[in-house]
Amino acid sequence: MEKLKVEGGHRLRGTVRISGAKNSAVALIPAAILADSTVTIEGLPNISDVHTLCGLLEEIGGTVSLDEDTVTIDPSKMVSMPLPNGKVKKLRASYYLMGAMLGRFKQAVIGLPGGCHLGPRPIDQHIKGFEALGATVTNEQGAIYLRADELVGARIYLDVVSVGATINIMLAAVRAKGQTIIENAAKEPEIIDVATILTSMGAKIKGAGTDIIRIDGVDHLHGCRHTIIPDRIEAGTYMIMAVAQGEEVLIDNVIPHHLESLIAKLREMGANIKIMDDQVLITRVPELKMVDIKTLVYPGFPTDLQQPFTSLLTNAIGTGLVTDTIYGARFKHIDELRRMNANVKVEGRSAIITGPVRLQGAKVKASDLRAGAALVAAGLMADGITEITGLEHIDRGYEDLVDKLTNLGAVIWRENMTETEINNFQNS
Ligand SMILES: CC(=O)N[C@H]1[C@@H](OP(=O)(O)OP(=O)(O)OC[C@H]2O[C@@H](n3ccc(=O)[nH]c3=O)[C@H](O)[C@@H]2O)O[C@H](CO)[C@@H](O)[C@@H]1O
Ligand SMILES: C=C(OP(=O)(O)O)C(=O)O
DSSP states (O other), rough: OOEEETTOOOOOEEEOOOBBBBHHHHHHHGGGGSSSSSSEEOOOEEEEEEEEHHHHHHHOOOOEEETTTTTEEEEOOOOOOOSSSGGGEEEEEEHHHHHHHHHHHHEEEEEEEOOOOOOOOOOOHHHHHHHHHOOEEETTTEEEEEEEEEOOOEEEEEEOOOOOHHHHHHHHHTTTBBBBEESSOOOOHHHHHHHHHHHTTTOOEEEEEEEEEEEESSSSSOEEEEOOBBBHHHHHHHHHHHHHHHHEEEEEEEGGGHHHHHHHHHHHHEEEEOOOOOEEEEEESSSBOOEEEEEOTSSBOHHEEEEEHHHHTTBBBBBEEEESSTTTTTOHHHHHHHHOOOOOEEEEEEEEEOOOOBBBBOOEESHHHHHHHHHHHHHHHHHHHEEOOOOHHHHTTTHHHHHHHTTTOOOEEEEEEOOOHHHHHHOO
């Protein structure tokens, strides 16, 4: 087991290239199940979620070849093998195997998904969608059993705007008979990316990226080649780090339009941001003003950036309110930031932050992926050395974090944990 060490206080300079989007990748890979010939996906991030999903596709008989950032998946010999346990529990996105396998095989047995612990993460809207398409869905000892004689298009109104449910219903509905209409659909860019690959495979989808998606089912889908969109959350994380600790940082391979809510908030704080076609340049400013943020569904402020943004706010002047309307309990990073001298308290769905403070290096634990990113950002800003455990979370979503930050001039490295540290970590 490894820990991450960050020596704070070094200014960041240079260019960081953003990888493909994790939350697209984890849906594009299962989407390949629906094709009858080879699907190639280019620009994938080298993160553990991608490796885990490729392994799951092999478990059901897929031939998967992952070469740097390109995966080639031959789904022709796949079978509907039950996947109740094991790798399924390592990530959230294993829920997409439900929609894709239901669409292709009309049956699936998939364990309940894992992923970040952000408070309750129900999948009732996914199940409501599958049932509306004609599937019988039961939960037997922690695994979801899905069966359908046939899938028939339906009108499905989502009670909660859900990224996962929108994509999962699309995956099943592309192979249903007739038309499916998803109302109150999520509008995140990753949904458009998934609709794009499905369309390249022969699916008929209109309205992805709006809150009404219309899908006309087809009898079969063929292979295709697709290039993934850049990761807006990884890009946002580096933008936050650049505002916190940068001299001059160029973020390359980004779609700035996907990050308008973050850019608006950073500018409100006084940050100096220049937007280009697929790049963002951030240069140092003497001080930062405090702001309030409220996470919302896209195009609102993303909940996945709330945690790293909180670290940045510790260095802003004034008192601010961070409210997470998507995951009201996504505040496990706050206790750790407090260990680093942050002046933050949590009340219900909100955190109240007063700054600026000088953060102090400390031993902290990443409870989830973006908590990890928040602690790295805090470590870059802090005096002394910050030691971060829980790297398995960070590795789920950030390709080459250490190399990318080292190239920018940060002093950051991985170290093996001692046996005592591993025991303490496992008991904490
Ligand atoms: C793999 C992936 O893409 N993960 C992202 C996805 O997660 P995920 O797909 O799990 O998130 P959702 O958009 O589904 O969740 C949004 C809200 O709806 C609730 N809900 C969701 C489904 C459901 O059936 N019932 C229900 O009540 C959730 O508890 C949450 O409060 O979107 C989240 C919100 O942008 C991001 O934080 C995650 O990074
Ligand atoms: C919450 C996240 O991931 P997941 O849904 O995969 O747990 C995230 O990417 O911040």
